[in-house]
Amino acid sequence: MSQKNLNVQNKTHKFLLDKLKDKRTLRIYKKFEKNLKVRKSAIVAVSGGPDSLALSFLTKIYSLKKSLDVKYFLVDHRLRINSTIEAKSVQKLLKNFYINLNILTWKGSKPEKNIQSISRDKRYKLLIKKANKFRIKNILLGHHLDDLFENFFIRILRGSGLNGLVSLDRETQRDTVNLIRPLLEINKNDLVYLSKYVFGSYVNDPSNENDKFKRVKVRNFINQLGLEGLDKNKLFLTIRNLKLANENIKHYVEENLEKNITILSTKDKLILKKNFFSHSDEVVFRSFTEILKIIGKKYYPVRGKKIDKILQSIKAKSSFKLTLGGCVIKKVNDTIIVSKET
Structure with a gap:
């Protein structure tokens, strides 16, 4: 210059x-x-x-x-x-x-x-x-x-x-x-x-x-x-308080993902341990959503209604095989396997 x-x-x-x-x-x-x-x-x-x-x-x-x-x-x-x-x-x-x-x-x-x-x-x-x-x-x-x-x-x-x-x-x-x-x-x-x-x-x-x-x-x-008369300062505080509550839930989701899944050698397949489902509905819902993003290699999560249906099937059925979010979800007896759809 x-x-x-x-x-x-x-x-x-x-x-x-x-x-x-x-x-x-x-x-x-x-x-x-x-x-x-x-x-x-x-x-x-x-x-x-x-x-x-x-x-x-x-x-x-x-x-x-x-x-x-x-x-x-x-x-x-x-x-x-x-x-x-x-x-x-x-x-x-x-x-x-x-x-x-x-x-x-x-x-x-x-x-x-x-x-x-x-x-x-x-x-x-x-x-x-x-x-x-x-x-x-x-x-x-x-x-x-x-x-x-x-x-x-x-x-x-x-x-x-x-x-x-x-x-x-x-x-x-x-x-x-x-x-x-x-x-x-x-x-x-x-x-x-x-x-x-x-x-x-x-x-x-x-x-x-x-x-x-x-x-x-x-x-x-x-x-x-x-x-x-909406007070935006109070609305901001409300959102901030909700964020704090959300961060607390995220902690339990991360803990659930760390302790209660077994990733197989291919890294495109995992097994959910029984304790995966022992948490609150919200923690299980978010944990399962993250698993579909990870295995399906998607940036955006699957819609909530579809996640709810899968979780209901897991509770109600002894065995099934479904596809969602680029993943295959399979239940055999009490074992849940999530793998990449090919």
Whole structure:
């Protein structure tokens, strides 16, 4: 890098660091820094909206303070006519702040149903592919406090159990890559403020206003509850308490998986010990769900109703053979064998 470009970069970094002189910005950054414990390289998932732009700024400051290598990627889904133009405009905007944004394009046919969930899955696959290429283990996502609330109510509508209700965790793992959400305790209004204050603008995705999507309907419902007196601070405490209860159940699930299964030499087959079923229904249900994910080599769990039917069959029948989630579940007398479906 030439001396001239180096001077410009240093001035830009000073400009960004000087933004912390603003009290509200500093408060947001301190909360962000407290919730992010990354000490190695990371990828930041950018969309161009206020959440991800705020994440880009906060991560840039974090990387300057911690001397980390951070890479920024935006997935152009090409679901809208202007998506590529918008992606390039975000790239140009961030370049002014010495944030090098790379654009990944989703090529091929696009879905007509379940658009948001399929697009999210594709986005993760593209980002994880890049993470593996650069041997990076951490991807930072822009999910925030309002997303936590929306996810909670969406799962209620689906009839989810405790694990589903609190499923938006600060850190999860997918294909050996850590998906980290350092904004989960920061509300949307703060992120909008930060984006306007630092960058001056952000991309508005019209799908965020389209109430044909369940998430938008839930968002509008929560806003209406706010007008009726919903205390979001108390809702956050409720979700946090549920998470604590959920972690306690996870402990017993891990213990059950450690003590009460025998993995055979092929590692594609295991036998459940009799004590596997001696725990509470919830622990048995989750333990069995994890087994199907492990043996079936699936990221997403099998639907709960199907798990319930299998567990009922185990209790009621002396022998059977069923397939579910890429697995063969077989009962012979009192022995339960789970193997990979071939």
